[in-house]
Amino acid sequence: MNAPELAYLRASTLDSEALLGDCLDVLQRYPDQCIDLIVTSPPYADQRATTYGGIKPDDYVDWFLPRAAQFLRVLKPGGSFVLNIKEKAVHGERHTYVLELILALRKQGWLWTEEYVWHKKNCYPGKWPNRFRDAWERCLHFTRNRQFKMNQDAVRVPMGDWAQTRLKSLGKNDVVRYDSQVGNAFAKNIANWQGRALAYPTNVLHLATECSNKQHSAAYPLALPQWFIKLLTGEGDVVLDPFAGSGTTLQAAIELGRRAIGIDIAQEFVDRCREKLNPVQGRLLEPGKSYVVD
Amino acid sequence: MNAPELAYLRASTLDSEALLGDCLDVLQRYPDQCIDLIVTSPPYADQRATTYGGIKPDDYVDWFLPRAAQFLRVLKPGGSFVLNIKEKAVHGERHTYVLELILALRKQGWLWTEEYVWHKKNCYPGKWPNRFRDAWERCLHFTRNRQFKMNQDAVRVPMGDWAQTRLKSLGKNDVVRYDSQVGNAFAKNIANWQGRALAYPTNVLHLATECSNKQHSAAYPLALPQWFIKLLTGEGDVVLDPFAGSGTTLQAAIELGRRAIGIDIAQEFVDRCREKLNPVQGRLLEPGKSYVVD
DNA sequence: AGCTCTTATGAATCATTGA
């Protein structure tokens, strides 16, 4: 990789990088055990054909494993690797390459610590004779050691968060009216929820995909990497996305005060990160929205 | 198996059976291709040690496969096999026996048509240093053929999130209505929503576990087998649960006018079904609650 | 500013057609 292919992006105090190339090659420039967390959504089988060549489902494990070997090498002993992936339906059946990948990663030395479910609240439409719409993806959590860095308190949510979210759309007047006129349990509960303590989430994450007007569609919503970065790193830690794509992971990491390293084979990725760099304010990327989880 | 070990239970018109024994043995009395749907929640690894001997996680696939061979034999060509299962965490890691089971079942001739997620809205409490509460289980959908019986219309649900719609519309209109009328504004809106079109669900099922007064804890809530029975069978079809346990599948099947065959190795199962048999009314089991899904 | 209505848009999937 030549020097011009590198784009160094500077945030206020931490250096974050957006690198062009295949992570299999680029990562070899990095020393062992320098990364705290890897969060990524790799190209799915038969997807992103223009950049990664549209990996065939049957070839997926062989394609992935050498790259995962690099991930294992650069990850710190207490670090984590979060892999967002979902097998596609092939010839009327779910393909097994993700299952085989999990088994192969374990043979490579990874521990399959947990499988989180991302419930896509607004999944893709469609109707077929033999299946319903696919509304979930896997977030596979691998670690090197049984003991790893995890800050559960960082992702606690107000109890009854679901209710609070839905009640947001209620105007204050409406609540007041209900409270004064009816005095029913409905209005009283609102007050109770707001004073509640924080609760720990579960391993099911309820997030909508971001289908806004951005021309560059992100693989996952900003809230997804946000959640895992909060959970599995501290401030100043290093977060790597080896298939950075739209740069969502980098944005989440930088906003949370982590150092971000993004790698992608597409020139657009680096260009996009350059666009977002704002040297005057000394900020990389724009501030994002708050997350909502489980 | 001796005749006294059989307990024949008669519903109004259809014969349903609760059989004592290991399904590996009992099913050999059944002819090929006589079952329309198999819905079951088998004993998980290391669970139910008193009845099935507490199958070790490493031995789980070997234990399961010969029984699955019987399932494949008795299932009709257009039938389905729904397996509710979740791997346990062993030594800080998710065990891989479920993944290996899926691969092994495919080698046996099954098609892995889909993986549904049962999101347990009220999951088991607890706190661990390296994981959150487990709020989901797999519902693996296997078939013999790519074409199989599926009645999607039977499980359609009102469009949108019911609760969300309800609270959103608690805006100006409802307050106005409340002011002008003595009656409850809620009731009026409910009528509106019921006029809406129905939508097809997704492959994520949102169901609360039943933490009711029953002393016999069911593996899954009644709504779970109900949903798959509605989706994958018609009236008069034959539903089999080879690990019938608490009898939830039988109850769901019989209430929906299907013929149910339940097998379990525990004497309690047969006794419980006998208790629930009410010959005066000619009904088997009590009517259940309606289901709520996605 | 709030609320309501409209509209664009997705890591989807299958059946069909064409090379």
Added chain:
DNA sequence: GTCAATGATTCATAAGAGC
């Protein structure tokens, strides 16, 4: 045959316009 490209299907969100 095998593989690749296209059309039809369809709904929860968020953004945007209008009052």
